[in-house]
Each structure stands twice: as C-alpha cells, then as structure tokens.
Amino acid sequence: MNVLSRHMIELDVRVLDAMSDQILTVKEVAEFLKVNERTIYRLAIEKKVPAFRVGSSWRFRKGELDGWIKAQEEKPDPESQ
Numbered sequence: 707m708n709v710l711s712r713h714m715i716e717l718d719v720r721v722l723d724a725m726s727d728q729i730l731t732v733k734e735v736a737e738f739l740k741v742n743e744r745t746i747y748r749l750a751i752e753k754k755v756p757a758f759r760v761g762s763s764w765r766f767r768k769g770e771l772d773g774w775i776k777a778q779e780e781k782p783d784p785e786s787q
Contacts, residue, residue, distance in 0.1 A: 728768040735766050 732750075736743040747764065750757040756770035 730766045730768055730771070732764050732766075735771065738771070 730738065732743050732746045735755075736746045739746070746755070749755040750764045750766075755766070756774055757764050757766050759765070
C-alpha cells in the first residue's frame, strides 16, 4: 500500500468517526429513517430508540442510531414465526 492510499484510508476513518458522533434532530432522524416525525417522538418517549433531551428537545447520536438499526435488522420477524 502506498503512502497516498494509507492517508486516504486514515481520512476515511476520521470522516466516519465524525459522522457517527453527529447529533441529529427529530426532523433529521425522521428523514433519515423515512418515517413521520410523530413516529420518532413516540419511539423516543417509549425509549425504543436511543435518544436524549436537550431542554425540551429530543436529540439523537447518529452512531447510536446506526447501531439500533443494525439491531433491528438482526431481530427475528415475529410475523414469520
């Protein structure tokens, strides 16, 4: 691997780390998951999605949402049982 390739990989890792630390709003999460904002509020209130409050506003860490999505994909489908 040449020096340029190594630097590009290091840059990609840093960009991915920065993205996983990104804080999202309800609107951004709803757009990201392609659902209604009310669905995100309900999931946050019911503690079914990783979220935290800043004052009266809900916020979400992108990296935690990515992990939550992966966990949802790995759950068995209750309708198929």
